[in-house]
Amino acid sequence: MIELLIGALKAIIILLLALNLAAILLWFERKGSALIQDRIGANRAAITGLGKKLGLPNLGFVNTLVADPIKLFTKEDFVPEGADRFLHSLAPFLALFPVLITFAVVPFGDQITIAGHTIVLQAASLDVAALYILATIGIGVYGVALGGWASNNRWALLGSVRATAQMISYEIAMGLAIIAVVMTYGTLDLQAMCHAQGGVWFGWLPRWGIFVQPVAFLLLMTAGMAESKRVPFDLPEGESELIAGYFTEYSGGKQACFMLTDFAEIVLVSVLVTTFFFGGWQIPWLYRDGFHLPGGAMLAMPNLLVAILGVIAFWVKVVIFCWFQILIRWTLPRFRYDQLMRLGWKGLVPLGLLNIVATAFVIVLAGGAH
Amino acid sequence: MPLALFIFLAALAIISSLGVVIQRNPVHSLLALVMTLLVIAVLFIGLGAVTVGFLQAIVYAGAIMVLFLFVIWLLNLQVEERPVGHLALKFFGAIAAAALVAELFLFFAHAHPTLAAKQLAPGYGSLASLASVLFKDYLVAFEATSVLLLVAVVGAVAIARRPGPSEPGASGVKTGAAS
Numbered sequence: 001m002i003e004l005l006i007g008a009l010k011a012i013i014i015l016l017l018a019l020n021l022a023a024i025l026l027w028f029e030r031k032g033s034a035l036i037q038d039r040i041g042a043n044r045a046a047i048t049g050l051g052k053k054l055g056l057p058n059l060g061f062v063n064t065l066v067a068d069p070i071k072l073f074t075k076e077d078f079v080p081e082g083a084d085r086f087l088h089s090l091a092p093f094l095a096l097f098p099v100l101i102t103f104a105v106v107p108f109g110d111q112i113t114i115a116g117h118t119i120v121l122q123a124a125s126l127d128v129a130a131l132y133i134l135a136t137i138g139i140g141v142y143g144v145a146l147g148g149w150a151s152n153n154r155w156a157l158l159g160s161v162r163a164t165a166q167m168i169s170y171e172i173a174m175g176l177a178i179i180a181v182v183m184t185y186g187t188l189d190l191q192a193m194c195h196a197q198g199g200v201w202f203g204w205l206p207r208w209g210i211f212v213q214p215v216a217f218l219l220l221m222t223a224g225m226a227e228s229k230r231v232p233f234d235l236p237e238g239e240s241e242l243i244a245g246y247f248t249e250y251s252g253g254k255q256a257c258f259m260l261t262d263f264a265e266i267v268l269v270s271v272l273v274t275t276f277f278f279g280g281w282q283i284p285w286l287y288r289d290g291f292h293l294p295g296g297a298m299l300a301m302p303n304l305l306v307a308i309l310g311v312i313a314f315w316v317k318v319v320i321f322c323w324f325q326i327l328i329r330w331t332l333p334r335f336r337y338d339q340l341m342r343l344g345w346k347g348l349v350p351l352g353l354l355n356i357v358a359t360a361f362v363i364v365l366a367g368g369a370h
Numbered sequence: 371m372p373l374a375l376f377i378f379l380a381a382l383a384i385i386s387s388l389g390v391v392i393q394r395n396p397v398h399s400l401l402a403l404v405m406t407l408l409v410i411a412v413l414f415i416g417l418g419a420v421t422v423g424f425l426q427a428i429v430y431a432g433a434i435m436v437l438f439l440f441v442i443w444l445l446n447l448q449v450e451e452r453p454v455g456h457l458a459l460k461f462f463g464a465i466a467a468a469a470l471v472a473e474l475f476l477f478f479a480h481a482h483p484t485l486a487a488k489q490l491a492p493g494y495g496s497l498a499s500l501a502s503v504l505f506k507d508y509l510v511a512f513e514a515t516s517v518l519l520l521v522a523v524v525g526a527v528a529i530a531r532r533p534g535p536s537e538p539g540a541s542g543v544k545t546g547a548a549s
Contacts, residue, residue: 087397128497131424135411138432142404145439149397161443168436188497 002117011104011123018103018271021318022263027065029263029326036330072259075252080152083249087150092250092257095143098136099264105129106271107191109281109311110288112304121281121311122191130178130188133272137174137227141167144229144236147258148246159245162337163229163236169344170226170233176352177219180359181276184213194280198287204294206284209277215355217277219348224269225325226344228262232332235340270321278317281310371416379416383409396447400438407431419495 034041079088109121126132141164148160185193199207210217226233237245247258274280285292286309290301301309335343386409389402407430414423493499504512 084395084397087401128420128424131421131428131497135424135427135432138428139408141432141436142401145436146397146401149443157443161440164436164440168433171433 006117006119007123010119010121014103014106014108014123015100017108017315018100018264018267019260021267021315021322022260023065023069025263025266025322025326026068026259028322029329032323032326033330036327069256072256073253075255077252077254078249080249082152084150084152087146088249089254091143091147091150092254092261093143094146095140095261096257096264098140098143099261099268102133102136102268103271105132105190106275107194107280108314110194110307112307120191121307125189125191127187127189129190130182134171134175134178138171143258143261144246147250148248151246151249153249155242156246156248159236159238159242159248162238162242163246166229166233166236166340166344167227169341170223170348173219173344173348173352174223174227176349176356177216177223178276180213180216180352180355181209181220183356183359183363184209184216190275190280193275194282197279197282200285200294206279206282208279208282213277213355213359215351215358217273219352219355220276221269221273222343223348224265224272225328226340228265228269228325230262230266230325231329232335233340234334235337238334266322266325267318269325270318273321274314274317281314283309283313286310375416376413379409379413383413395449396442397439400435400442403438404431404435407435421495421497421500 030041079085104124105122105126107120107122111118111120113119144167145160145164148156148158148163151157181193182188185196187193187196193209197207197209201207201211205211229236236242237247242248247255250258285294286301286306288303288306290306291297291299293299383406386402386405390399390406393399393402408427411423411426411431414420414426
């Protein structure tokens with residue numbers, strides 16, 4: 001019974017963390033774009049002007065988070081004439097749901113022991129987690145594909161066709177990157193991958209995946225950004241060509257669902273990059289009994305504190321990569337469609353295959369194969 | 371896997387596969403097929419074939435069905451207003467379906483129910499066990515199949531490709547710089 005309760009609690013915690021981070025990213029993105037474009041942004045939504053009355057300087061953060069959902073969920077939920085009403089309503093949830101369930105296998109910390117119960121900070125300890133991630137990402141295509149089709153709008157359908165083609169093209173590169181990572185760690189379990197990244201090389205360099213699989217990191221980051229359909233890969237939305245792409249005919253809560261999907265995907269890509277290449281919840285030189293600094297100094301720490309520090313470190317890394325994606329979004333212009341396809345099929349896929357072959361050679365030469 | 375869960379999933383699989391043939395709208399049929407494949411993937415996982423289940427979800431539900439969707443879009447298939455086909459075809463179709471159902475009933479009536487309760491070996495259905503079968507026991511057959519698939523892919527591309535402007539067989543139409 002208590003095990004079941006702990007499991008449910010873990011699932012709720014990781015879901016809430018991911019959803020909240022996705023919602024905060026909405027403000028993060030506006031503030032970030034303002035910062036990069038050298039203007040003041042996200043400070044104009046003042047509900048009842050309360051902030052000004054109280055003399056508080058800038059409530060843009062709170063107001064964006066509160067005003068946006070209120071605005072979206074009180075709007076009329078419009079379904080266009082001739083649309084497939086059932087699929088039009090289903091599509092936003094079909095897009096959001098697979099992204100959210102992917103977080104189930106993400107280890108957001110080491111294990112903690114409370115009152116004799118050892119709790120692994122991972123909602124579902126799946127030993128084929130890497131396959132699970134590929135499966136949920138593959139299923140995520142349908143929401144986007146059907147959203148545009150069900151709208152009975154040619155621009156929306158074109159957006160859907162573009163989005164679907166882009167997502168299945170870049171899924172291959174993503175899969176190839178993950179295969180190389182799996183070969184390196186010799187496991188599909190994300191928690192085991194995090195454990196494998198503990199410790200140091202040469203007495204000081206943390207054993208993070210980025211130092212052995214830099215090519216896979218580039219592949220996963222690029223393919224992940226293409227999966228989340230962000231600038232420079234935002235051809236499915238291409239405002240100047242397709243109005244707003246596959247969600248042209250959406251309003252209110254369903255539109256919010258599609259928006260949340262985009263931001264949840266940013267969080268997901270950051271989470272995957274952090275887990276595969278940047279040690280997950282590992283902090284350099286921090287072990288279960290405390291810090292072991294390269295010089296030989298040691299700082300003992302209680303186990304619980306180490307675990308909590310790990311959880312904080314994980315989310316700090318995730319936020320850094322979310323920020324990195326927003327930075328890229330507001331720096332690079334959009335690709336042309338043929339450039340997108342060329343990069344995917346002639347650039348990333350061959351590079352991914354080469355990376356797998358090179359990884360296999362190194363593993364065999366190092367005698368790591370069983 | 372608990373019996374109640376199995377019955378629930380099996381019923382779901384039957385209902386969704388009926389949806390594939392009953393739906394008039396091709397996209398609705400396709401969605402029903404995706405659901406069938408996913409339910410079967412869950413059945414695989416519940417019965418111990420974890421890797422096969424996830425591969426089913428990735429390859430069939432996640433990739434091949436998306437290509438089906440593309441085919442439906444590109445051929446611009448519309449909702450069937452009335453069932454097509456001759457009466458005679460329907461008649462023989464019904465007979466063939468009835469024969470298949472009867473055969474299945476006969477087969478399962480004589481099947482050994484104890485086979486299902488066999489204990490699974492530890493590690494059954496894991497990626498390691500699947501890999502050792504594919505890459506040790508049946509390596510040659512596996513590699514030959516992959517070469518066959520590769521040949522089929524190259525052949526399909528060669529057939530579908532339009533000749534470029536400089537190649538023989540081109541219609542002489544100049545394409546833009548993007549060609």
